[in-house]
Amino acid sequence: MSKKKLIKGNLFNRMSDTNLLLIITVVIFFLMYIGAIIFQGGGFTKPQMLFNILNSNAALIITACGMSIVMISGGIDISVGGVVALVSMSCAVYLDFHNGSIIGSFLIALAIGLAYGIVQGLLVAYLDIQPFIVSLAGMFFARGMTTIINTKPFNVENNQAFLNLKQTRITVPGMGSYNRKGIYVPAYIEIGVVVALVLVIILFLVLRYTKLGRSFYAVGGNKQSALMLGINVKRTKFFSHLICSTLAGIGGYVYFLHVGSGSASHAMGMEMNAIASSIIGGTMLSGGVGNIIGTLFGVLSLSTIQNIVSSAGLDQAWWTGITIAAMLCIFLLIQSVVMRQRKRALKS
Amino acid sequence: MGKSMIKKITGHQMFIPIMALLLLAVVNLIVDPGFFKVTLGTNNSGDPVLSGSLITILDYGSELAILAIGMTLVTAASGGQDISVGATIAIAGSAMLRVLCGTNTRPETIQAPIIVAFLVACVVGMLCGAFNGALVSIFKIQPMIATLILFTAGRSIAAWINNNELPIVPDPKFKYFGGFIPGIPIPTTVFIVIACIIVIVLVLKFTNLGLYTQAVGINESSSKLNGINPTFIKFLTFVILGLCVAVAALIKVSRISTINYSVIAKDIEMDAILAVALGGNALSGGKFNMWSSILGAYVIQFLTTTLYKFNVQSDALSAYKAVVVILLVIFSAPAVRTYFSGLFAKISASGKGRKEAAK
Structure with a gap:
């Protein structure tokens, strides 16, 4: 009896899995960033460093959020990197060769994402095919189509409206730093970052407060019980894939806005980075556990460690891959050990 | 009675891969009647070699077939797939080159016997498999996520082993494994695959590996109650896959006598998983049919060759x-x-x- 009371009173055991993993991620991110400021100084003391990380990872944040939703509902989607490349190439061809409009190009991006979501969602949810195989084929298809549309990588140069949009910088009030000459340089972010942060907030609210959002957790946690609760499991799965691919489409446009070019090798391995960020952010592939805010911090942690490694002088290409993998490994082990401890504590 | 016969045939696991194979063969025959022609010619060094599309498929499908053997076991036992095989091929190949060439990237002669290099590659491959297997079986991480670690780091580690240099093996004997042995017109890779198949068939016949793997895949807790150690079986399947990876790495590296870290065995993990799926094995684990997977691997290679044929x-x-x-x-x-x-x-x-x- 007294044992039971102890467990109830223990903060560690009272927290839900989702919140516990989220807190681990956020704490580690801040420790890492503060550590970088103290030990490396330099770029990390300037606020622009953080904003640069955001600028170059806005697309990853968006796709990783979609990935988290699919993973929470118990699936996986490895086609997002391919979709991003396909969107960039299609938009680049449309804008540069056909002199298209910004709205038109955005609609193309959205349409590709929606089409992908509908097809993959139908195959996974209603035909009961493994999501891994479906999205694997989706990835192959997207990469191949990108090459079929245009073989050679190229920059968009002939579309002034797009170039203006690409150059748009939003200054952050109250943040900035003095450069070597003592001139005040305000910190800036790109449009993509705003899009990404707005999407993160919307998705966070959807997952926390709407019926659809809660049913993602229910389906991912236990399909049978979700069915018993009267949740339409197939439709929920379908929507998870629809949202993920649509976000990949939007993420593709943000990526395109950042790089301003089309290439078949764009966003190579982005799906793996998205999965890694989701895991670091506390989403579990077994489903039912995860948080969008955690995913945001997952992306930030991932790119912060990359920056730390490259500014520590280990700038050979292979160190990045090894550090990301090491980080992923550590987080997976933490998750595994923590979850086992909790299970044991709850049982006794 | 006729109906039940049809059902029996269409319901058999080999039905899909065989149908796919027949379909591909028919399409190829219609487009190019000479598709299956095999000719005996001589290669650059004057040795007799067989050539033709069929030989190409058998030759280049070998790595895939070898990987499919290991992947089937991993899939059956753990209900997940290993996505790091391409990256571990790079690691094992890099280790092999490191042993063969030493620190000098352009040696005059090889620094160690080929068999030693191959054994080192086997150990490296099995270590990688053991790493994945430990994460999956002991720490209970989903296989796809656990192997994501080596998938991300593998090619980087491979580049790091050889300090990002690209050593070239000077010994022409090393080329035999991925090409032809002088005097024998059939590609050596075919013999390697046959050897691998014989080994796995013997293992499945004389040990309980196949039965235990399926038992663990179908129901882990009930297999535990029956005295099987699921942790060990899962771990073992990953180590076996590691060994398959080392053999595939030998062929891959031998084909070009050197290595390209970012390109070698690219996307081969996807093809290997597809081979297993195409063979009708459930990707969620449980029962498996080894022959079906191997056939699936050759179907995939057939498809690739056909597509190349269509320019x-x-x-x-x-x-x-x-x-x-x-x-x-x-x-x-x-x-x-x-x-x-x-x-x-x-x-x-x-x-x-x-x-x-x-x-």
């Missing part, structure tokens, strides 16, 4: 592959199968009804 660019290859895969997967989906068998039953029933009405 498809190597970069665009994946789009066509994806369409074929999706069609195959839809066709073999349980929901679609039940729908079609229901449709057949209806048609035959209405036919019977009409016959009876005519009577």
